[in-house]
Every structure is written in structure tokens, then in C-alpha cells.
Amino acid sequence: MLRLAYAMLTYLFVPVLIGHLYWRSINNPPYRQRIGERFGRAGQQTDKSSIWIHAVSVGEVQAAATLIHALLKRYPGRQLIVTTMTPTGAERVSDLFGDAVIHSYVPYDLAGAVRRFFDWAKPELVIIIEKEIWPNLFRECGLRNIPLVLASARISTRSARRYRHLVGLFRETLSHGIVIAAQSEVDASRFMSLGVNPKRIHVTGNIKFDFALDPLVPGLGAAFRNDNAAGRPIWVAASTHGDEEQIVLAAHKKILVSFPNALLLLVPRHPERFVSVAALISKAGLSGVTRSSGRQCTADNSVYLGDSMGELMTFYAAADVAFVGGSLLRHIGGHNLLEPAALGLPLLTGPYYSNAPDIADLMIMDGALQVINNADEMVTHVIALFGNPDECQRRGGAGQAVVDNNRGTLMRVLELIEPLMVRASR
Structure with a gap:
């Protein structure tokens, strides 16, 4: 029936x-x-x-x-x-x-x-x-x-x-x-x-642990960094959704107080939102450049909008710290933590990671992943990691170990x- x-x-x-x-x-x-x-x-x-x-x-x-x-x-x-x-x-x-x-x-x-x-x-x-x-x-x-x-x-x-x-x-x-x-x-x-x-x-x-990291990605990330942000601290906010970009941009403005040359790589989850997110960057009073423009980032640009498809791993490989989006919104439940972990990045996530709770719990337990609840906590942890390369390396290594040990x-x-x-x- x-x-x-x-x-x-x-x-x-x-x-x-x-x-x-x-x-x-x-x-x-x-x-x-x-x-x-x-x-x-x-x-x-x-x-x-x-x-x-x-x-x-x-x-x-x-x-x-x-x-x-x-x-x-x-x-x-x-x-x-x-x-x-x-x-x-x-x-x-x-x-x-x-x-x-x-x-x-x-x-x-x-x-x-x-x-x-x-x-x-x-x-x-x-x-x-x-x-x-x-x-x-x-x-x-x-x-x-x-x-x-x-x-x-x-x-x-x-x-x-x-x-x-x-x-x-x-x-x-x-x-x-x-x-x-x-x-x-x-x-x-x-x-x-x-x-x-x-x-x-x-x-x-979880079959996601068995993904094959493209051996070209680290080199592509290094080249992107050299061309666009040599010598600058970089963090990436990846797979973000509506309402998350405002939090990320507010956090970045505060990060710039402590690290004036910091660069945010902002990569929205859905391509239909690229234009509206570009407008949010301008509205926040930040100077941005878009991937689609073909222009290189200059010292005057504090945000780089990744408005392209298939390049997220390159942006991860270019960064020092990663925030994985979809995790500040209860109804989304987070996105893939394994890709940035495999590249040795220390990770930040919001409190909502129901799409992969086992992966998140493993990474939290091993010290690879930090849960943040708001812009102020995001600022605190990004600044702390920018200021402590050894801690960045330790946490990034812990994430890589989680990936390797669960294949x-x-x-x-x-x-x-x-x-x-x-x-x-x-």
C-alpha cells in the first residue's frame, strides 16, 4: 500500500x-x-x-x-x-x-x-x-x-x-x-x-579515503602561489554557501589587522553564485580579483575569488590553512575534509559536519581539525596558525596520517x- x-x-x-x-x-x-x-x-x-x-x-x-x-x-x-x-x-x-x-x-x-x-x-x-x-x-x-x-x-x-x-x-x-x-x-x-x-x-x-591525489597538484599550487601571492600568508575558504561568505569576509578583515598582507582564496560551492559572491567582496570593502578575469593578484588585492570549476585542489595546494565550508549551516552538513588533509593543511570546520561525522571525529581526535562556531573563532585560529608554522606542519601532518591510515x-x-x-x- x-x-x-x-x-x-x-x-x-x-x-x-x-x-x-x-x-x-x-x-x-x-x-x-x-x-x-x-x-x-x-x-x-x-x-x-x-x-x-x-x-x-x-x-x-x-x-x-x-x-x-x-x-x-x-x-x-x-x-x-x-x-x-x-x-x-x-x-x-x-x-x-x-x-x-x-x-x-x-x-x-x-x-x-x-x-x-x-x-x-x-x-x-x-x-x-x-x-x-x-x-x-x-x-x-x-x-x-x-x-x-x-x-x-x-x-x-x-x-x-x-x-x-x-x-x-x-x-x-x-x-x-x-x-x-x-x-x-x-x-x-x-x-x-x-x-x-x-x-x-x-x-x-569510507571510499573517500582511497582517492588518488593528482601528483601534479602540489606543483600547480606552488606555481599559483608564486605568481599571485609569493611571500604572503594564505588561507582558503572552500565550498562555501550563502551566509557563510559574509562570515568569512568579516573574519578576513580582522585577520588583515594582524597580517596586512594575508590573502583569502574564496571558493563558493555553486557556480551560479560566483557573481553574487564577487559583489559581496566589494560590498565588504575588500579588494578582490577573480580567476575568470585572468588577472594576477597584486599586493593591493586581499581576496582571490576562485570562480572556476575543477581547480579547488590547486587552491588548497597554494594555501597555508583551510576552512571547509557548508559546515556553518546545519542544513548542509559540511563538505570534503580529506582533500585538503591529504595536502597537509591544518583544517577548520564549522560545528555542522553531519555529512562525514566519522572523518571529522577522527581528525578532531588526532589534532588535524579545529571546530569553530563564528567569525571571531575563525580569526583566532587562522591568526594563531599563521604565526606558528611548526603548529601548521604538525596539524597538517596529522591530517595526512588520518588519510593514509584509513585507506x-x-x-x-x-x-x-x-x-x-x-x-x-x-
């Missing part, structure tokens, strides 16, 4: 979904492109069976990158299809894999759209990264006897509470022969509470996938 009610409600929401796409496209035109794919009408043709990997957006694509590369190497006869929900995720797929995979937007969880997509993709195996749970998609896997793996799977406290209100629906959704590769014991217990057979749950860790999830996930692929080939 719940499944039927869900199926009917999804169709009632179609006008809302279309309206949402067009609303997002006002500032981000790619949202009005390839709309047919979101209703199961994929564009590029494929004539062979596939492995389908779904990664909702940029962060999940980045997390899945090592897994996708490994699958390409292990199963060269299969077509890999990678789906995302966002255009930025689509762009990242193109940047990382080029023509080695087919990209499509994931279909909305409408029964008809999902069936059309499965008919087109002909998947032998479906892998979903982290936290996407879609009743119609999961049911279609069960009806077609297609193995489904939730890789690096997690359920936040907030999601667990929400799912419990519809436990009957999710118990059915998660009963279709799904294999759960959970990030932690806590995540495993939450999946069990939703009705997943414990025999199908494996604690494999290995990729191989554990591949070991779970191998027998499923053997079964699918019969």
Missing part, C-alpha cells in the same frame, strides 16, 4: 520537478538541457550490457573516481554508465573520465522513467554511492534480478529519523537483494533498523562486487 501511494505521489510531483529545473536554470542554464534523460529518455545509444554507477553530484563523483577507474580496468568488456543529478557532477564526470564512460542524468524516481532507463542501460550491476535511496529504482533492480550495491553507504541521524516515519516503505525498498557496503558500524546498525538483512551488510569503510575501502568494495559480476555473467 505504501509503495503504491509513493508511486502515485511521485507522478503528482512531476510539475514541481519541471518547475524546479527551470528555476535552477535561471542562474545555471545546464539545468534546462537534457531534460529527457531525467525522465528515462537517455540520449547516447549503448548496445551492450553495462555497470551503472550513480553519484549524485561533484563530491560523490570524486569519491567514486577510484572505484570507476578500477572497474574500467577489471571489466573492460562492460560499458560503464555514470549518472549524476547535477550539471556540476556531469562536468566532473567528463573531466575525470572523458569518453571512457557514458554519462546520463539519473531518472527521477517515477516508475515509467526508471523502467525506460533500465531498458536502455541494460545494467548487470548497479552501484549507488553513499546515500541515495529510491524505492522505484531499487524495486526495478529486484524485479529484474539485478544486483544492487550501496557503496560507502551511510545514513545520517536526520535521514534515519525521517526514514523511520515510513519504515514500511523503506523496509520493502531495502529488501530487494541489496548489498550494503557501510561506512561504519553506526551506519550498519541504522540500515538494520530499516529492515535490511544483517547478512547483506558489510562494514567496508583500503576500495579493495573491500571490489571484493564484494566480484561474485556479483560472476553471477551476472552466467
Whole structure:
């Protein structure tokens, strides 16, 4: 009964979904492109069976990158299809894999759209990264006897509470022969509470730890620093959201009192906000330069706006200290701490890091990550780190150790996938 009610409600929401796409496209035109794919009408043709990997957006694509590369190497006869929900995720797929995979937007969880997509993709195996749970998609896997793996799977406290209100629906959704590769014991217990057979749950860790750091990045960061801010202390505020930039800019104005030549690299999370964030810099009375302008930073510029895609790691590599955004806002829950940690940066985060609590807790415990609650605390810690290079190095080294000591999830996930692929080939 719940499944039927869900199926009917999804169709009632179609006008809302279309309206949402067009609303997002006002500032981000790619949202009005390839709309047919979101209703199961994929564009590029494929004539062979596939492995389908779904990664909702940029962060999940980045997390899945090592897994996708490994699958390409292990199963060269299969077509890999990678789906995302966002255009930025689509762009990242193109940047990382080029023509080695087919990209499509994931279909909305409408029964008809999902069936059309499965008919087109002909998947032998479906892998979903982290936290996407879609009743119609999961049911279609069960009806077609297609193995489904939730890789690096997690359920936040907030999601667990929400799912419990519809436990009957999710118990059915998660009963279709799904294999759960959970990030932690806590995540495993939450999946069990939703009705997943414990025999199908494996604690494999967080696949984000296994990301491959591009060996060119440190050199690119050093070159950027030499060209734009040689001899200056630099901090980066990365993946920031609305309301966070004002806090960061207010903090930077106070930091300039103690370090007049300090440079802030400000990198908003969403490209449609680049223009408005540039206006915020001017409104704050700070002199900024944008990446898109092609101009180098001068001594008169105290803020560099990273209004480009795919260069965040370069900005991290150029900096001395990193604040990872999305963490001053409860409804966001933070972003990737591992990338700056792998580069040896001491890290700051706001109090809201529910997207990766285990990673954050490890880094806090080992002294790599400092939690700050407001602009004044941000100022205090950035100034302290600028003034103590040895402490910067110690904390940065602690973060690198956390990353290195927790690798290995990729191989554990591949070991779970191998027998499923053997079964699918019969």
C-alpha cells in the first residue's frame, strides 16, 4: 500500500520537478538541457550490457573516481554508465573520465522513467554511492534480478529519523537483494533498523579515503602561489554557501589587522553564485580579483575569488590553512575534509559536519581539525596558525596520517562486487 501511494505521489510531483529545473536554470542554464534523460529518455545509444554507477553530484563523483577507474580496468568488456543529478557532477564526470564512460542524468524516481532507463542501460550491476535511496529504482533492480550495491553507504541521524516515519516503505525498498557496503558500524546498525538483512551488510569503510591525489597538484599550487601571492600568508575558504561568505569576509578583515598582507582564496560551492559572491567582496570593502578575469593578484588585492570549476585542489595546494565550508549551516552538513588533509593543511570546520561525522571525529581526535562556531573563532585560529608554522606542519601532518591510515575501502568494495559480476555473467 505504501509503495503504491509513493508511486502515485511521485507522478503528482512531476510539475514541481519541471518547475524546479527551470528555476535552477535561471542562474545555471545546464539545468534546462537534457531534460529527457531525467525522465528515462537517455540520449547516447549503448548496445551492450553495462555497470551503472550513480553519484549524485561533484563530491560523490570524486569519491567514486577510484572505484570507476578500477572497474574500467577489471571489466573492460562492460560499458560503464555514470549518472549524476547535477550539471556540476556531469562536468566532473567528463573531466575525470572523458569518453571512457557514458554519462546520463539519473531518472527521477517515477516508475515509467526508471523502467525506460533500465531498458536502455541494460545494467548487470548497479552501484549507488553513499546515500541515495529510491524505492522505484531499487524495486526495478529486484524485479529484474539485478544486483544492487550501496557503496560507502551511510545514513545520517536526520535521514534515519525521517526514514523511520515510513519504515514500511523503506523496509520493502531495502529488501530487494541489496548489498550494503557501510561506512561504519553506526551506519550498519541504522540500515538494520530499516529492515535490511544483517547478512547483506558489510562494514567496508569510507571510499573517500582511497582517492588518488593528482601528483601534479602540489606543483600547480606552488606555481599559483608564486605568481599571485609569493611571500604572503594564505588561507582558503572552500565550498562555501550563502551566509557563510559574509562570515568569512568579516573574519578576513580582522585577520588583515594582524597580517596586512594575508590573502583569502574564496571558493563558493555553486557556480551560479560566483557573481553574487564577487559583489559581496566589494560590498565588504575588500579588494578582490577573480580567476575568470585572468588577472594576477597584486599586493593591493586581499581576496582571490576562485570562480572556476575543477581547480579547488590547486587552491588548497597554494594555501597555508583551510576552512571547509557548508559546515556553518546545519542544513548542509559540511563538505570534503580529506582533500585538503591529504595536502597537509591544518583544517577548520564549522560545528555542522553531519555529512562525514566519522572523518571529522577522527581528525578532531588526532589534532588535524579545529571546530569553530563564528567569525571571531575563525580569526583566532587562522591568526594563531599563521604565526606558528611548526603548529601548521604538525596539524597538517596529522591530517595526512588520518588519510593514509584509513585507506583500503576500495579493495573491500571490489571484493564484494566480484561474485556479483560472476553471477551476472552466467
